[in-house]
Amino acid sequence: MAKTAFTCDQIFDGHAMHGNAAILVEDGVCLGVVKQDAVPAGVSVEAVAAWCLSPGFVDLQVNGGGGAQFNDQVNVDGIATICAGHARYGTTSVMVTLITDTADCSRRAVEAAIAAQAANVPGFLGLHLEGPHLSLAKKGAHSADLVRPMTVADLDFLIEAKSKLNHLMMTLAPESVTEAQVRALSGAGVRISLGHSACDAETAKRYTEAGACMVTHLFNAMSPLDHRTPGLAAAALLDARLMTGIIPDGIHVHPDMMRIALRAMGGPRMFAVTDAMATIGTDMTSFDLNGRKILRENGRLTLADGTLAGADIDMAACVKNLHELVGLPLEDALAMATSIPALALGVDDVGRLTQGSRADIVAIDQQFGVRLLPVA
Structure with a gap:
């Protein structure tokens, strides 16, 4: 299945905040967070309008x-x-x-x-x-x-x-x-x-x-x-x-x-x-x-x-x-x-956006309104 990169000005991976970053996702699984200019060639990029992206x-x-x-x-x-x-x-x-x-x-x-x-x-x-x-x-x-x-x-x-x-x-x-x-x-x-x-x-x-x-x-x-x-x-x-x-x-x-x-x-x-x-x-x-x-x-x-x-x-x-x-x-x-x-x-596949975790991604606006990103 094709990989997707969700980009945003701020991405929290569960441990640290990353600026101008992208979350790489494949088949509902997170592959990690990288800088936007490090997204591999051929990966579909979806820019998310939000204040911050976070794990669910x-x-x-x-x-x-x-x-x-x-x-x-x-x-x-x-x-x-x-x-x-x-x-x-x-x-x-x-x-x-x-x-x-x-x-x-x-x-x-x-x-x-x-x-x-x-x-x-x-x-x-x-x-x-x-x-x-x-x-x-x-x-x-x-x-x-x-x-x-x-x-x-x-x-x-x-x-x-x-x-x-x-x-x-x-x-x-x-x-x-x-x-x-x-x-x-x-x-x-x-x-x-x-x-x-x-x-x-x-x-x-x-x-x-x-x-x-x-x-x-x-x-x-x-x-x-x-x-x-x-x-x-x-x-x-x-x-x-x-x-x-x-x-x-x-x-x-x-x-x-x-x-x-x-x-x-x-x-x-x-x-x-x-x-x-x-x-x-x-x-x-x-x-x-x-x-x-x-x-x-x-x-x-x-x-x-x-x-x-x-x-x-x-x-x-x-x-x-x-x-x-x-x-x-x-x-x-x-x-x-x-x-x-x-x-x-004691679980390690939720609550974070690191390699191998579930790709549960929440987009948050500055009023703390939220929406879940549809991730295939």
Whole structure:
């Protein structure tokens, strides 16, 4: 198949920004980024009118989108609707997320994920189970009636699920799982993220040694920074073995706290997640979750008592906020939506535009409007 070179004034390859460059693509695979004057002879050149080209965004926590909430549409069609809903905003790799639900719903979620993987649903990367093995003290919008400790049967089910899924991620709290269970899950290839937990920093360290490698939505639904009793948030900032998601909607975390966290963490360990719900890409004003109404107003999603219930933001808007509200250079903001979440999940063919990666390319304008480039 003929090679194509997509040219633009700025191209971010997942690691660095390149000026006056071109992305070489063949058969849906990236061959690398080169200077425009280094495009080989005979290659078809397509100039893209955009502020910047970037790898497609990678989102490890997506509860819904396009009008579908995964808990309520636990099937391949639901997964396809959610992925398509986020593709409109530049996200080409989605970890579809099930919020705490019944054991039967978790089973159906795994079955749907296996079927979606087999069907090569566009944008579907894998399954994220956020609960039900969480802390009641830090349950947030998760239903208290459904939060429960992990059993032997749960562990066996999850290890079997991972044997059939390329990518399975779980948010767990030390209060509801043992170190041995985390060790077994991690050993089976499940990516373990600590979250919805009131654990202290020392406990978080032990569970990291057992195999946890991530922290879910930093600062939210966890033991906070405290000058005498450092909690899970402190562990996330200080432990180089942990990567952490954060919701940069300006509501879940103040921009100053994001700046503090980024400085404390040093290297590329923090990535953006939307924690998005069904509302993305729709004019919905409310929806139901586990029999409770979630209200949408002024960029917030809340239960009737005001508890935040996921986020009403897409990944393009997250990148915009990271750049304009937090003040990150564009390439750093883009990395938090591309290569860093890919690194956290342990995948190397998405979130970057380097040799051998998938040619998922997003064109971004200066208002952070996005469009996916049609790549053969």
